[in-house]
Amino acid sequence: MTGAAHRANRAKRVNQRARSLKRAKRIALHVLLVFGTLVSVFPFYWTAVMATNTTEDMYRNPPALVPGPHLVRNVQRVFDNVDFMGSLLNTIIVACATTFLVLLIDSLAAFTFAKYEFPGNRMLFRFLLLTLMLPAQLSLIPRFVLMVELGWAGSLSSLIFPGVANAFGIFLLRQYIQNSVPDDLLQAARLDGCGFLRQYWHVALPAIRPGLAFLGIYTFITAWNDYAWPLVALVDPEKVTLQVALARLNTAHHTDYSMVMAGTLLAVLPLVVVFVLFARQFIRDVMKGALRG
Template sequence: MSQAVSDKSIPATRVGRAERARRANQRAGARRRVQRIALHLLLLAGVLVSMFPFYWTAVMATNTTEDMYRNPPALVPGTHLLHNVHRVFQNIDFLGSLLNTVIVSSATTLLVLFIDSLAAFTFAKFEFPGNRMLFRFLLLTLMLPAQLSLIPRFVLMVQIHWAGTLNSLIFPGVANAFGIFWMRQYIQGAVPDELLQAARLDGCGFMRQYWHVALPAVRPALAFLGIYTFITTWNDYAWPLIALINPKKVTLQVALAQLNTAHHTDYSMVMAGTLLAVLPLVVVFILFARQFIRDVMKGALRG
């Protein structure tokens, strides 16, 4: 009799355990959904906070300065954008300074991508006397404030007769320690030594190894470095202000600073110029970011 009772209790015990496991899985799934929703809400809040300055710039560019001083201030776009843009074109040579900035930023970015990746490839995959010592010395330059080099750099530009030309903005920044460090660290993990050895056996020299083997593998790193370099060069103000001694030949950031006057600043006009200056950066970021994300996803799928 006791044996029969115990036999009946075994299935009941198993059912109870299965029910408890099912309820535990449901509770765990509910917790994961709550955590996922909380994470998405946090990310959404971060996006809204980071996007608000751009929205506020657009609002200020489409209203008047008087609207900004109202209490409460205008929080929706107005109808004065074309008027503010027209005044920007009246007060500064916007198109000329925009062209100068595009030339400087594009040329600097292309040269940085080539020179920094080439130097990083050499540091990462080739052994030569003083390799580590030179790379450590390169990293030490990251600790020096950039402002310390302004005066020596300007004296050098005067001596080679580049002061006041766009060359003084392009060539001093074509090789930087951060870009070489970033590309070296990426190349060490993305380019296998076995692949380079196979390329050497096939008769590839240094430049063919760099161009046909290394560069295709480090396109995500190049995309990031391109975005970083272009934006940094585009937004540079101090060095163009010093190097371009001709007030009629300036970059966009220096030209926008000319909209500020000593006695009165029309913030709606300044914000309209700022909005026009930001739009090319948005386009460049979208183009490079798509390349960056696409190559990263390809690497993840291959892995």
């Protein structure tokens, strides 16, 4: 009886230590996540603080660490110095059109590479992957020459069409289709009389919505934040995108950081909205897939 009680007490102590260790690990994980979140959010908070204060407040010792009352004045100065609404409209057009075309063309190409065998399939896909190794800066001059030959230099078309098919998106969606779209399901669709486009639209697209959501977020943010190519392609100084317009707020001898940060804050807000909308769809579809699995 005494031995059984001793073993029971020992097992109880072991379980208590295991629970304490598990609780300590969980607390440490939460502390680490909170710290990482604070580190990630602080640049955005600092941008908001600078946008609502003056540049002189930033140079004080200690600097201003809480939002101030100058946001409206700083935003008004941004509108006075650059055509913010015009450049914002150009950026929205470019980002939305690029994202739509990338999702359409990359998903079609990925579906073909993943589920259809044709001569040169593997060789073409490997050649496509080789393009990922080339720095994007190397294509600026050839791309600009091509836009001049097509008569698109200086127009928004020169920003939209060169990026409508990219190797990263095709590679990502191909891997996603291979893992998410069973061959038996496609075979059943063929027996029901579905052609290529109906298989793509009714079978492949519903299964890869999380991948499309991720690629849409990535493409939209990349097109929105692009600076080098719009600076080269848009030769008309009055027809620029948002990043090029904001760069003009920096002057050679003096930079008003409060005004620059106010413009940056306005430029970031649409990205936050897009991320929230697409991220919710992304997480919801991933959870559905996990439950089905």
